[in-house]
Amino acid sequence: xxxxxxxxxxxxxxxxxxxxxxxxxxxxxxxxxxxxxxxxxxxxxxxxxxxxxxxxxxxxxxxxxxxxxxxxxxxxxxxxxxxxxxxxxxxxxxxxxxxxxxxxxxxxxxxxxxxxxxxxxxxxxxxxxxxxxxxxxxxxxxxxxxxxxxxxxxxxxxxxxxxxxxxxxxxxxxxxxxxxxxxxxxxxxxxxxxxxxxxxxxxxxxxxxxxxxxxxxxxxxxxxxxxxxxxxxxxxxxxxxxxxxxxxxxxxxxxxxxxxxxxxxxxxxxxxxxxxxxxxxxxxxxxxxxxxxxxxxxxxxxxxxxxxxxxxxxxxxxxxxxxxxxxxxxxx
Amino acid sequence: xxxxxxxxxxxxxxxxxxxxxxxxxxxxxxxxxxxxxxxxxxxxxxxxxxxxxxxxxxxxxxxxxxxxxxxxxxxxxxxxxxxxxxxxxxxxxxxxxxxxxxxxxxxxxxxxxxxxxxxxxxxxxxxxxxxxxxxxxxxxxxxxxxxxxxxxxxxxxxxxxxxxxxxxxxxxxxxxxxxxxxxxxxxxxxxxxxxxxxxxxxxxxxxxxxxxxxxxxxxxxxxxxxxxxxxxxxxxxxxxxxxxxxxxxxxxxxxxxxxxxxxxxxxxxxxxxxxxxxxx
Numbered sequence: 001x002x003x004x005x006x007x008x009x010x011x012x013x014x015x016x017x018x019x020x021x022x023x024x025x026x027x028x029x030x031x032x033x034x035x036x037x038x039x040x041x042x043x044x045x046x047x048x049x050x051x052x053x054x055x056x057x058x059x060x061x062x063x064x065x066x067x068x069x070x071x072x073x074x075x076x077x078x079x080x081x082x083x084x085x086x087x088x089x090x091x092x093x094x095x096x097x098x099x100x101x102x103x104x105x106x107x108x109x110x111x112x113x114x115x116x117x118x119x120x121x122x123x124x125x126x127x128x129x130x131x132x133x134x135x136x137x138x139x140x141x142x143x144x145x146x147x148x149x150x151x152x153x154x155x156x157x158x159x160x161x162x163x164x165x166x167x168x169x170x171x172x173x174x175x176x177x178x179x180x181x182x183x184x185x186x187x188x189x190x191x192x193x194x195x196x197x198x199x200x201x202x203x204x205x206x207x208x209x210x211x212x213x214x215x216x217x218x219x220x221x222x223x224x225x226x227x228x229x230x231x232x233x234x235x236x237x238x239x240x241x242x243x244x245x246x247x248x249x250x251x252x253x254x255x256x257x258x259x260x261x262x263x264x265x266x267x268x269x270x271x272x273x274x275x276x277x278x279x280x281x282x283x284x285x286x287x288x289x290x291x292x293x294x295x296x297x298x299x300x301x302x303x304x305x306x307x308x309x310x311x312x313x314x315x316x317x318x319x320x321x322x323x324x325x326x327x328x329x330x331x332x
Numbered sequence: 333x334x335x336x337x338x339x340x341x342x343x344x345x346x347x348x349x350x351x352x353x354x355x356x357x358x359x360x361x362x363x364x365x366x367x368x369x370x371x372x373x374x375x376x377x378x379x380x381x382x383x384x385x386x387x388x389x390x391x392x393x394x395x396x397x398x399x400x401x402x403x404x405x406x407x408x409x410x411x412x413x414x415x416x417x418x419x420x421x422x423x424x425x426x427x428x429x430x431x432x433x434x435x436x437x438x439x440x441x442x443x444x445x446x447x448x449x450x451x452x453x454x455x456x457x458x459x460x461x462x463x464x465x466x467x468x469x470x471x472x473x474x475x476x477x478x479x480x481x482x483x484x485x486x487x488x489x490x491x492x493x494x495x496x497x498x499x500x501x502x503x504x505x506x507x508x509x510x511x512x513x514x515x516x517x518x519x520x521x522x523x524x525x526x527x528x529x530x531x532x533x534x535x536x537x538x539x540x541x542x543x544x545x546x547x548x549x550x551x552x553x554x555x556x557x558x559x560x561x562x563x564x565x566x567x568x569x570x571x572x573x574x575x576x577x578x579x580x581x582x583x584x585x586x587x588x589x590x591x592x593x594x595x596x597x598x599x600x601x602x603x604x605x606x607x608x609x610x611x612x
Contacts, residue, residue: 070426070461132442132466134419136426141457 046202050189053180055150057088061170061177061192063145067138068164077206078163080179081155086142093157093206094133146176156181156188157206166190166201184208333411333469335366336436338398345433348395349424350577351388351602356421357575358386358606363470363478364445366401366411369393373417376477383609384568387480390602404472411437412470412478415445423447423463431458443467481607484594486586487560489545490516492595493537495583498524499573501535506566508533511611514569514593515561516585518542523559526566543584560589562610572606580604 008025019035026032050056067090071078077093142148170177170192181188185207192199339345355362355373359381365372371392377385392399403409427433427449434448444464451459470478492498505512505526513525522537572595582598595606 067459070463072422134416134423134466135440135444135464136423137462137464139460139462141455141459143457144453144455144459 046187048187048189048200048202050178050180050191050200053182053186053189055082055154055182056147056178056180057145057150058147058176058178059145061167061175063140064177065164065167065171067140068160068167070136070138071160072134072136075160077157078160079155079157080181082148082150082152083139084152086148086152088140088142088145088148089137089155090140091137092133092135094135147178150181154181154183156184156186158188158203162201162203163190166192181205333404333437334400334402335411336398336400336434337392337396339395339433339435340397340431344395345424345427345430347600347602349421349427351390351599352417352421352424354575354577354599354604355388356417358571359417361414362386362417364413364415364467365478366413367403368401368409371395372480374478377481377607377609382565382568385481385607387605388602389480389604394601408472408475410475412475413437413443413445414468414470415465419463419465420445420447423449423465426461426463437467438464440464443469481605483596483605484586484588484592486594487589488516488518488587489543490518490520490522490585490587491541491543492583492585493522493540495573495576495579499570499576502566502570502573505533505535506570510566511563512566512569513561513563514585514587515559516540516587517559518545518556521559522585560587562587562590562593562608564593564608565611568608572608 005026006024007027010021010023010025012021012023013019014021014035017035018037018039020038022034022036024032024034067088068078071090071092075092077095079089079091079093081089081091083089167177173192173194175192175194178191178193179188180191184205186205187202188205190201190203339348351373359373359375363372363374363376365374369392371390373386373388375381375384375386377383401409401411403411424433424447427447429452431450431452433450434446436446436448438444438446440446443466445467447463447465449461449463451461453459501524502512505524508531509526509528511526513527514522515525516522520538520540520542522540523534524537525532525534576597578599580597580599584596586594586596588594590610592610593608595604595608597604597606
């Protein structure tokens with residue numbers, strides 16, 4: 001629509017009135033002027049490097065777009081993993097409503113990686129299976145990918161909504177999307193590149209739960225990723241509450257040369273604390289409901305800041321936390 | 333207990349998807365009864381459903397190229413599963429470009445109906461979508477409530493008008509009143525009436541035709557002009573009509589006056605019976 005009516009677009013900054021002025025020169029002499037207010041804020045620079053990620057996938061955005069089509073539009077998170085035979089598997093990730101929810105027909109909690117609740121005491125209440133959510137899985141052959149360098153069994157879980165968003169952006173520009181990732185808990189980097197732009201979208205991934213509550217190690221500690229069998233889940237349990245604070249995402253766009261890096265303004269959550277040494281933050285101490293553990297964020301397991309100013313974090317973290325991005329010093 | 337079925341024909345798949353969409357509109361949760369020859373979607377007349385009941389039947393060989401089932405036991409060779417209808421229709425929605433569709437009963441931490449769809453893809457490798465629909469196995473002692481309902485002895489049987497027309501009328505009537513009177517006679521006339529303090533609205537359908545009566549004696553006794561009526565909840569009627577996306581091959585309405593209205597539809601080879609009780 002815009003392409004048909006707009007002949008020229010002029011963007012300027014009016015420092016005096018603190019307005020970003022966008023002028024659209026349209027057909028028939030019509031000129032639309034939008035004065036957008038903005039505010040200065042601190043920008044975050046995420047510390048990440050695709051090169052250190054051991055795994056990478058690359059496919060046309062269209063292929064990945066088709067792959068996420070079967071998932072319900074309301075689904076929040078998806079797990080991406082490599083299955084047997086080098087197939088790429090996407091599976092819906094369900095955050096369980098309560099500790100009994102995944103225990104099916106009255107079986108007790110099973111420890112370990114088989115997907116049924118972690119450390120909660122066995123629940124004898126038979127749950128209504130029909131209330132559970134449907135699980136959807138999409139399996140794509142490795143041949144559909146331009147690059148597939150990942151070991152079988154590795155899997156990460158991230159926000160599907162944002163994945164869909166960046167896929168539609170990449171698809172509209174007919175680009176391929178590269179996914180650089182490590183293990184659960186480590187950020188996953190989604191990269192697109194063409195002659196005009198170079199984009200890196202960093203998404204948080206769910207980390208695996210710490211099976212030994214008394215083991216107060218930092219979020220960097222990871223268990224080896226559970227094996228992902230063909231047609232079966234990457235068995236990620238509920239994850240440790242302590243790792244939530246280390247997540248944030250930022251979009252970084254470089255225009256042409258490496259030198260000029262402009263980061264979009266990302267409003268810092270007021271609760272975000274400066275980096276501190278890992279291990280000192282609060283851990284879950286017992287097997288009760290996550291929300292009762294003091295000093296830890298509410299049960300929404302991770303939050304992400306895509307465009308920081310538009311999408312404020314749903315829950316501010318409360319405890320001190322290791323931060324993957326350093327505060328930039330006074331830079332506009 | 334075992335169940336596995338495979339569907340490869342595109343037309344059958346579309347048909348099955350349509351049936352599942354219809355069931356999803358009629359009942360949030362329903363029972364799927366699997367027997368060697370048939371599949372049934374059943375809603376029993378519990379208070380929770382407002383007394384509405386439904387019996388949908390399809391012959392499995394009209395849909396599936398492969399069908400194997402093993403019931404609870406040899407004497408009780410059936411499987412009764414309770415599921416959320418919308419899950420099945422959502423799963424089938426992703427099968428629009430499918431090469432093949434497989435359904436089977438599985439146990440993945442809890443009993444599931446796994447729908448596995450092999451998609452047609454441009455590249456050489458296949459793409460497979462799998463949906464695990466959680467189900468509840470219904471124990472044998474509850475099966476008696478989920479049997480085919482007996483068709484009541486109707487006072488009047490009449491063929492229905494075009495359902496889409498009926499639906500748009502009932503939709504408008506719903507804004508005025510929650511109670512609807514449905515009445516018909518043996519002269520091919522059907523009326524939909526609503527009455528409030530301020531207004532009375534009646535829509536008359538004529539020349540609908542009546543199916544031949546079951547017993548000869550009854551036809552002589554009855555005055556063909558006399559209307560048999562039932563007061564029903566308009567929302568239940570609307571829900572029933574909204575579920576019919578396509579006009580059925582055959583549609584009959586049986587009225588037991590002041591008791592129940594029974595809709596008997598045939599969509600190609602799928603039969604649907606829907607019972608709406610009178611308001612007490």
